[in-house]
Amino acid sequence: MNDSDDDTTRFAWHTAEQRAAQGGSRQVADLAVELTDRIEAAAEQTRVHEHQLAHLVRVLAITPGHDSLTQLLRLFTRRQGPGVDLAPRFVASLLAEHREAPDLVGPLSERDPKGRLDELRICLFHELILRGVDVDALLKTRKWTRVLYGHPLAWLPRHRSTLETRVGFPSRSVNSSARSAGVTLPTEGRVDPPTPRAEERSALVDSATLYLHQMIIAAPKADGWGDSEAWVFLTDEEVEPDGVPALLPTLPMECVEGLGATGRFEIARRPADEIWSIVYATASMGGMYHHGVHGAYGRLRAWKSMAALSDAPAGASAEEVEQHVRQTTWFHFESDAEWFHNEACTDYGIAALSPDRRRIAVLAATDTD
Incomplete structure (x- = not known):
């Protein structure tokens, strides 16, 4: 259906009902097929234009000088059409x-x-x-x-905040970008439980509400990570930090399911700022084949995850959240359980023992679907 088609030689779309009633259903379907083709072609052209626009915006943002910045801002201040x-x-x-x-x-x-x-x-x-x-x-x-x-x-x-001083950023040019290799478990602070570990499963039950679950996984769910899960366990008695490494593999969590008594489970205590940097990098730079939500929203997602992991009260200010984060005992772990894929430093687990030592929250993330 070309714009120059002679409407006297083919029916217009608004006569479709009449044509169908007169036995012209095939003509109606032919016209629908032609319109579908045109829509698909227009969508493909739109994708091409979007890619070209993104490149031009990137050039203006990266090119040094006052003029390039002025012209970039001109794009933002003009009226944008729908979908731009x-x-x-x-x-x-x-x-x-x-x-x-x-x-x-x-x-x-x-x-x-x-x-x-x-x-x-x-x-x-x-x-x-x-x-x-x-x-x-x-x-x-x-x-x-x-x-x-x-x-x-x-x-x-x-x-x-002093929690945010270990932040990493990507390095980008007009046509390329690079970033850190991923998350690795440090050798210092290691508190691996001895093997063989006890195979008796813990009687603790996950108590994470839907809201709390979504808050904990806010960082990996920001963009590009394959899968993430969260669990919260409340204990009747205080748990000493030294007892957490042996307890974690026994908890009813998918990320340690099937691990057994000798499967690899490595864990280290880490300072709060190092945990924050992991969570921030997850959100801001995304998975291996994604770009994340960048610094500003990555910062917000990281604070959300850290707030939920550290049991900060709902509605707490950033300063109150930071206080909870600093009073929390943090662990970083890796596992050979089937839930993890352990490819190219893109899997990790984080456990947080609350300041009152009666709550353990866990975030597990993998960059493989």
Whole structure:
């Protein structure tokens, strides 16, 4: 069906009901097939344009100089058609990686009455915080700070916490990117239980609610990880940190199911900031074949997971969550149980013993479906 078709030689779509009633169902179906083909061709062309647009935006974000930044912001401030996505969280990450903060403050503080720069601004704000930039100068800029209220990212601390000092970032150019190799269990802090381990299963029962489960897995569910699970166990008596390594393999969790008495189960105690960096990298950079949700939203997802793992109360502020995180005892473990795939440093388990030592929360993640 071409736009130049003569409507006198073929029926129009709005006469389909009449044609079908007169025995012309085949003509109706032929027209439907032709429209389907045109829709598929248009969708493919849209995908091509989206890929080209993403490349051009990346070029402008990475190319140094005031002019390239000005032209990039022009794209954001013009009216966008439906379905057009300039990926502000990704662009903010690129700008923070490739440009100096003072060079960004002026252009991003320009008048923007329709708020089309808002998402880019707040994402960039948190990208800069993670990179150790003193953002007090940004907070003095009214047009910048108005986006710090009523936004999901507004909950986050406005200065970099000491939990966030081991943050890793990807290294990107116009046509390529690189990042850290993945999660590895350290040799220091190892507390592996002796083998053969006791095969008696623990009587503890998973008590994670749906909400709590979703909060714990917030980081790996952000983008690109193959699978993740969470469990929470409440104990009648206090559990000493030294007892956690032997207890974990006996708990009713898929990530240790079928492990047996001698299967590999390696575990280490780790500081809270090292655990935070693992969770942050999971969310911000995604799985091996994905790009994650980048710095700003990766930061939010990491804090959510850490809050739920450490048993911070619902509605707690970032400062209250940090206090719970620091009072929690953290473990990082690996296992040869079937649930894990142990490919290229992309599987890990995290266990958190709450400050009162009566609660053990576990996050397990694998980058293989």
